[in-house]
Structures are given as structure tokens and as C-alpha cells.
Amino acid sequence: MAKVLMKGNEAIGEAAIRAGCLNYFAYPITPQSEVAEYLARRMKEVDGVFLQGESEVAVSYMIFGASAAGARVFTTSSSPGISLMSEGISYIAGAQCPAVFVNIMRGGPGLGGILPSQADYLQATKGGGHGDFRLLVMAPASVQEAVTMVMQAFPLAEKYRNPVMILGDGLIGQMMEPVEFSDDLKTDASDKDSWATNGMDHRGSSQRNLVKSLFLDPEALNQHNLTLKAKYDQMKQEEVRFDTYNIDTDYQVLIVSYGTMSRVCRTAIDNMKKEGVEVGMVRPQTLFPFPEEQVLAAAEKKSCKAVASIEMSMGQMIEDIQRSVQGKRPVHWYGKCGGDVPTPEEVTEFVHTLL
Amino acid sequence: MKELEMPYQYSIDEERCKGCALCVTVCPKDVLEIATDVSPKGYFPAYQARPEDCIFCATCCRMCPDVAITITESVENITD
Amino acid sequence: MGKTFTKPKSLSDQITHYCPGCTHGVIHRLVAEVIDELDISGRTVGIAPVGCAVLAYNYFTFDFQEAAHGRAPAMATGIKRVRPDLMVFTYQGDGDLASIGMGEIIHAANRGEKFTTIFVNNAIYGMTGGQMAPTSMPNQRTTTSPFGRDVDDVGMPIKVAELIAALQTPAYIVRQAVLKPKHIVKAKKVIKRAFQYQMEARCFSLVELISTCPTNWGLTPVDAVKWAEDNMLPYYPLGEYKTPEAA
Numbered sequence: 311m312a313k314v315l316m317k318g319n320e321a322i323g324e325a326a327i328r329a330g331c332l333n334y335f336a337y338p339i340t341p342q343s344e345v346a347e348y349l350a351r352r353m354k355e356v357d358g359v360f361l362q363g364e365s366e367v368a369v370s371y372m373i374f375g376a377s378a379a380g381a382r383v384f385t386t387s388s389s390p391g392i393s394l395m396s397e398g399i400s401y402i403a404g405a406q407c408p409a410v411f412v413n414i415m416r417g418g419p420g421l422g423g424i425l426p427s428q429a430d431y432l433q434a435t436k437g438g439g440h441g442d443f444r445l446l447v448m449a450p451a452s453v454q455e456a457v458t459m460v461m462q463a464f465p466l467a468e469k470y471r472n473p474v475m476i477l478g479d480g481l482i483g484q485m486m487e488p489v490e491f492s493d494d495l496k497t498d499a500s501d502k503d504s505w506a507t508n509g510m511d512h513r514g515s516s517q518r519n520l521v522k523s524l525f526l527d528p529e530a531l532n533q534h535n536l537t538l539k540a541k542y543d544q545m546k547q548e549e550v551r552f553d554t555y556n557i558d559t560d561y562q563v564l565i566v567s568y569g570t571m572s573r574v575c576r577t578a579i580d581n582m583k584k585e586g587v588e589v590g591m592v593r594p595q596t597l598f599p600f601p602e603e604q605v606l607a608a609a610e611k612k613s614c615k616a617v618a619s620i621e622m623s624m625g626q627m628i629e630d631i632q633r634s635v636q637g638k639r640p641v642h643w644y645g646k647c648g649g650d651v652p653t654p655e656e657v658t659e660f661v662h663t664l665l
Numbered sequence: 666m667k668e669l670e671m672p673y674q675y676s677i678d679e680e681r682c683k684g685c686a687l688c689v690t691v692c693p694k695d696v697l698e699i700a701t702d703v704s705p706k707g708y709f710p711a712y713q714a715r716p717e718d719c720i721f722c723a724t725c726c727r728m729c730p731d732v733a734i735t736i737t738e739s740v741e742n743i744t745d
Numbered sequence: 746m747g748k749t750f751t752k753p754k755s756l757s758d759q760i761t762h763y764c765p766g767c768t769h770g771v772i773h774r775l776v777a778e779v780i781d782e783l784d785i786s787g788r789t790v791g792i793a794p795v796g797c798a799v800l801a802y803n804y805f806t807f808d809f810q811e812a813a814h815g816r817a818p819a820m821a822t823g824i825k826r827v828r829p830d831l832m833v834f835t836y837q838g839d840g841d842l843a844s845i846g847m848g849e850i851i852h853a854a855n856r857g858e859k860f861t862t863i864f865v866n867n868a869i870y871g872m873t874g875g876q877m878a879p880t881s882m883p884n885q886r887t888t889t890s891p892f893g894r895d896v897d898d899v900g901m902p903i904k905v906a907e908l909i910a911a912l913q914t915p916a917y918i919v920r921q922a923v924l925k926p927k928h929i930v931k932a933k934k935v936i937k938r939a940f941q942y943q944m945e946a947r948c949f950s951l952v953e954l955i956s957t958c959p960t961n962w963g964l965t966p967v968d969a970v971k972w973a974e975d976n977m978l979p980y981y982p983l984g985e986y987k988t989p990e991a992a
Contacts, residue, residue, distance in 0.1 A: 363822075367816070368848065371823065372826070375822065376824060522802065673748055730763065732752045734750070
């Protein structure tokens with residue numbers, strides 16, 4: 311299959327269509343408005359649904375309604391917009407509907423900045439809204455990986471009847487890289503007749519379906535939460551994904567990094583190797599479920615003195631790393647906000663302080 | 666002169682009636698009143714105090730927020 | 746006028762949690778009767794609000810979704826866009842539609858989304874215990890306007906039908922009441938017309954229904970009807986504000 315050079319945001323839009331999702335509701339926000347601009351044209355070509363809603367709040371409920379009626383649906387936004395969608399995301403998780411959200415992270419908090427960041431890690435991985443629920447969070451490190459993850463997100467969302475979030479950043483959204491859209495990743499939508507409000511006639515049934523998240527009876531609500539928890543426990547068993555770099559050496563420092571930041575770390579690792587310093591990296595591809603066992607195992611390597619969380623934030627993933635490492639090694643943080651991506655030289659300089 | 670047959674069955678469901686008395690106020694024939702005995706639900710339900718005056722206009726049915734009043738055709742009384 | 750009267754099949758048997766004399770019950774029944782008469786329950790999806798009618802889904806026998814406060818028009822938009830063949834209606838009170846949901850209803854109406862909104866205007870927030878609504882009358886005492894609504898401080902009540910009718914996109918916008926039988930008969934007619942427009946995929950429709958809240962108004966159901974007639978009908982005139990034909 312031919313590779314095409316595509317801008318990340320556009321590739322994400324195309325990936326959804328190739329995955330069999332022809333319904334997109336969204337609101338413009340930098341640095342991901344190109345997804346909506348691309349799909350405004352492209353959805354027409356494939357006879358899909360495109361609608362620019364009046365706000366991210368409204369969009370999150372358009373997603374909810376459409377998903378509850380049995381359609382495959384997704385939206386994209388960026389940090390402040392994702393905050394606005396948080397209530398809707400909580401409702402969608404509580405009502406057990408599938409949906410795919412893409413967050414092209416920008417600087418925060420508040421209006422923040424329009425350049426890349428990784429400062430929504432805690433927001434995404436520790437629920438993403440009120441109440442006891444989790445999002446399955448995937449973090450691509452390239453435009454190709456974003457395409458793959460978007461395409462995988464739809465059957466995952468349907469498998470768990472839960473929202474799935476792709477955590478990208480402004481760099482992934484804006485840069486152009488070669489991508490291919492594998493037909494192998496196209497999936498059929500799951501059968502939703504057991505729960506979706508797709509019309510009794512459509513199902514050939516006289517039983518109506520009800521999609522709700524309200525459970526006033528405390529016993530019922532507890533049961534419901536146990537049901538949800540079981541899904542997240544299953545995710546932890548079955549959906550952990552990660553990549554490693556230079557892990558088969560006697561590295562002195564273990565870097566844990568994801569997304570765009572991990573690419574800079576790769577270059578830093580290559581540079582340090584030339585100097586004779588070995589550094590290994592575990593790159594989580596799912597942030598929830600977090601690769602706890604793999605990070606612990608890598609940290610416990612005899613040669614490894616310290617673990618470094620390198621992220622474009624003031625230290626968010628570091629908490630999951632510390633939890634995984636269980637005190638067996640010191641865990642340090644290096645990060646930068648504002649949108650300037652740390653350079654390989656800055657990473658190298660930091661790692662040297664740990665040697 | 667042939668007496669007018671009443672082929673309809675009128676009932677107020679005591680389980681559903683909340684005693685709001687809206688039906689009492691809208692009945693054009695002043696048929697309904699609020700009972701003085703409490704229903705199993707704890708309300709004082711409406712009832713037909715003067716059923717013989719009922720013209721089955723169903724205005725009370727239309728007013729009732731609880732669909733407590735039903736009028737059905739009484740099968741035995743239907744004449745052809 | 747038929748003489749028999751039974752519960753419509755689109756209404757469930759469940760006894761409602763609504764207060765004695767609450768006109769939600771009347772409106773629920775009218776919607777169910779219309780859906781029965783148009784024979785569309787097999788492809789209808791209702792959307793329940795947050796408010797007293799949060800449990801509305803317990804009283805209907807067709808597909809239902811529960812929306813977050815104010816967001817029903819956005820959910821309805823989502824459903825209609827992906828399944829235009831489904832008959833979709835939102836059922837909203839004055840907090841849901843005219844306060845938190847004001848953005849959603851205006852934009853859905855302006856886009857001409859082809860669903861129907863049943864708007865229950867009883868000038869107060871019922872479920873949460875009687876706070877002031879955007880539709881509360883001047884000088885009306887509520888728990889958050891204990892000295893009466895001060896229009897110099899918080900403005901005049903919002904006339905939703907007029908507001909939505911001012912949009913340029915064709916729509917069916919009508920205000921009726923469910924206070925007395927004569928209103929109820931008219932209300933059913935306009936609800937039916939609204940759903941018929943939707944069956945034709947013609948336009949957005951909004952049916953505002955002047956209703957009572959005896960409990961939070963502190964009146965008996967019978968007195969509440971009188972209060973609404975005396976205080977609400979002069980300010981909220983009944984009638985047709987917009988039809989798609991007149992566009």
C-alpha cells in the first residue's frame with residue numbers, strides 16, 4: 311500500500327474514516343482545527359456526517375447522543391476543549407457508550423498556549439471527568455502511530471463500551487510524515503441492538519432500550535460501579551502496550567517518556583551511546599493502562615541507577631512511574647512547559663546529572 | 666320513550682389518583698367530588714358522587730395528570 | 746369526540762413520581778397519545794432532561810436517552826444526524842432549556858435540526874426545591890428570590906417561544922398551555938403538528954407549554970391553575986409564533 315505524506319491532524323481525520331467511522335462532530339481549537347477543516351470536505355466525499363457544534367460542551371453531547379443511538383462516532387479537541395467535554399465524557403462512560411476522543415494537547419492551564427504540551431496526562435489517565443471511571447488512553451509518537459491508534463480505538467471503544475482517548479500533542483497534529491492506512495485495521499461496528507436506542511423497529515423488537523447513567527438506588531449504583539470497574543481491570547490485563555529502546559544494554563539510567571518527547575529522548579540516547587553512556591527507555595503506548603510491570607522490571611535492572619520521567623509538563627507521568635517502581639530506584643523528573651520541546655542536548659545534560 | 670342506554674364503563678383508579686381535584690373543577694356536570702376517606706396511597710381520591718349525571722365527555726380524563734380515569738365500552742350494554 | 750378513554754400504549758403503567766396536580770403528567774400523556782396516533786413508537790427516541798422529568802423515561806415504552814442538564818438538544822442533534830429516520834424529541838423544563846441549555850437550544854433551532862422540543866414552562870425550578878427560573882414572573886417569590894423576583898436586579902422573564910422564533914431558519918414554534926381542558930385539547934393538536942413536521946423532515950419544532958408547579962408555588966393544584974392563568978398567560982401569550990410555511 312502506498313505511503314502518503316500527511317499532516318498529523320488530517321491523517322487522524324482520514325484514519326477515522328478508514329476505520330469505518332463516518333460521523334464527526336467537533337469544535338475548532340488550535341492546534342487541531344485542521345481535523346475539522348479536512349473532514350468538512352472529506353466526510354462529504356464519503357457521504358458521512360460532519361457537524362461543527364456550537365461549543366465543545368455541545369459537541370460532547372452530540373457524540374453521546376449519536377453513540378447511544380448506535381453509531382460509530384468521534385471528535386477531536388485540545389486541552390481547554392477537553393476540559394469542557396469532561397462532563398460529557400463522564401456521562402458517556404457512566405452510560406457505557408463507545409466513543410473516541412482525540413486530545414491534541416496544548417499548553418495550560420487555562421488558556422495557556424497554542425504550542426505542544428503533555429500537560430493533560432493526569433486529566434486523561436485519572437478519569438477525565440467526575441465519578442469512578444477510566445478512559446483507555448493511547449499516546450502516539452508519530453503520525454503513523456496516531457493513524458494506527460485511531461483505527462484501533464474504535465473496536466476497543468466498542469469492546470469495552472467505554473470512551474477511548476488518543477493523547478497527542480500539537481507537534482503530532484501539525485507535522486507532516488509519511489503514513490499508510492492499513493485495510494487490516496478497518497473493523498466492522500459491533501452489534502449494538504442489546505443496548506442502543508436505535509429504534510425498536512430497527513431491532514425488530516418490542517423491548518425498548520434505555521441509555522442512562524442515573525442510578526438513584528445506592529445498591530444499584532454500587533453494582534453499576536462494580537460493573538465499570540471490572541472493565542478497567544480487564545483493560546489492565548489485556549490492553550497494556552509499550553515500546554522499548556536500547557533496553558538490552560546495561561543502561562545506567564532508564565528514561566520513561568511518551569509521544570513527541572520520546573522521539574527527542576531517542577536521539578539523546580543515540581548521542582549518549584556514541585559517548586559511551588548507555589541509557590534505556592520504556593515508552594508507554596497506553597497511558598491507561600500504564601505499563602507498570604514493564605517499567606518496574608526495566609528499573610530493577612542491576613546496572614540501572616535511576617529512572618527519569620521526561621515529559622512536557624511539570625511532572626504528571628512521574629507519579630505513575632513512582633508508583634510502578636515502588637521505591638526500588640530514585641525517580642527524577644525533567645520537563646519543560648510553554649511549548650518549546652526540550653532538545654536532545656537538554657535531555658543529555660539532565661541525564662548526566664543522574665550518572 | 667326508550668330510556669337512554671349507558672354503554673360505557675367509568676372508573677377512577679384509586680391507586681393512581683393523587684387527589685389533586687383538577688377533575689372535580691373541570692367536570693361540566695358537577696359529577697365528581699373528593700372522598701373523605703384516605704386511599705391506600707395516602708391521598709383523598711376523586712370519585713363520582715353523582716354518576717347518573719355523567720355524560721362521558723371524558724373532560725376529567727383529559728385533565729387528569731395521572732391517567733387515573735378510564736372510560737371503556739361496556740360490552741354487555743352495547744346495542745346494535 | 747370519542748367517548749372511550751384509556752391510557753395510550755406509549756405510556757407505561759408506572760405511577761408517576763410527580764406531585765398531585767403536576768401538569769407533567771398531562772404533557773407526558775399527550776406526547777404518548779400523539780406517538781400512538783402517528784404510529785411511530787417503533788422509531789421514536791425520547792431524551793429526558795435533568796429536572797422533575799429526569800425520570801420521564803420510566804413513563805414511556807419506547808427508546809429513551811438521559812441527557813445532562815441542558816444538553817438534550819445537542820444529544821438530539823447527534824441522533825438525528827446519524828439516524829435521520831428516527832423521530833427524536835427532547836423534553837425540557839425551564840432550567841434545562843432556558844438557563845444552562847440556552848446555548849444548545851438556540852443553536853439546534855438555528856441549524857434547523859429536525860427534532861421536536863417539548864418545553865415545560867412552569868416559571869420555577871421544581872426538582873431542586875423551588876428556585877427562581879429565567880421564566881419566573883416579576884415579583885414571584887422563590888427560594889432564591891425570597892423577596893420576589895427583582896427585575897431591576899435580574900431582568901425580566903425570558904420569552905422562549907418569541908426568542909427562538911426570531912431566528913431566521915424556518916421552524917415550527919408554538920406556545921400553548923395545559924391548564925384547562927380547552928388548552929389541553931389545543932396542546933395536543935400542536936404537539937401532533939410538531940411531530941408531523943418531523944415526519945416530513947421539514948424543520949425544527951418547539952412546543953412551549955405553560956404549566957403549573959403547585960408544590961413550589963405553594964398553592965393547591967386548582968389554585969395553581971388560576972395563578973398561571975392570571976399571571977403567566979398575559980405575559981406568555983398563547984399562539985403560533987412561527988411556521989415553516991411562513992418562511
